[in-house]
Amino acid sequence: MPLVTNVFRRGGSYYFRTRVPIRFAALLERKELWRSLRTKDAREARQRASVAVLLTDLLMRDLERIMSNPSSTPSRDQIRALVDHWLRAELDLDADLRRRTEEDREGRTLAIPGGVSVGHVKGNHSLEKTKS
Numbered sequence: 001m002p003l004v005t006n007v008f009r010r011g012g013s014y015y016f017r018t019r020v021p022i023r024f025a026a027l028l029e030r031k032e033l034w035r036s037l038r039t040k041d042a043r044e045a046r047q048r049a050s051v052a053v054l055l056t057d058l059l060m061r062d063l064e065r066i067m068s069n070p071s072s073t074p075s076r077d078q079i080r081a082l083v084d085h086w087l088r089a090e091l092d093l094d095a096d097l098r099r100r101t102e103e104d105r106e107g108r109t110l111a112i113p114g115g116v117s118v119g120h121v122k123g124n125h126s127l128e129k130t131k132s
Contacts, residue, residue, distance in 0.1 A: 023067070
């Protein structure tokens with residue numbers, strides 16, 4: 001049984017996987033997106049998967065915005081750039097999480113590319129738009 005939705009284990013490491021909505025599948029030329037969570041620890045995988053879900057939501061919003069403009073069709077390079085940003089953003093967050101100790105994570109706000117921050121203050125989780 002999986003730890004959380006979209007997390008699976010392969011060869012001892014955990015991965016994040018999500019289905020691409022049908023309306024974006026042809027545009028992305030994929031049915032799903034997946035990324036290594038770069039951990040073998042189940043607890044760490046759950047934490048990183050939470051961030052990956054937020055980043056995936058941002059990616060889908062960007063795709064929705066692009067698709068809502070009927071006068072322009074995005075190029076393959078533009079679409080690849082969005083997916084590459086999704087992959088890099090996750091890796092950057094992963095590297096940041098690795099640098100922090102358990103004590104550092106408590107009470108701090110994580111800035112996620114795309115203007116979203118995730119805060120944690122004594123059991124209270126918040127998601128807020130940051131000013132650009």
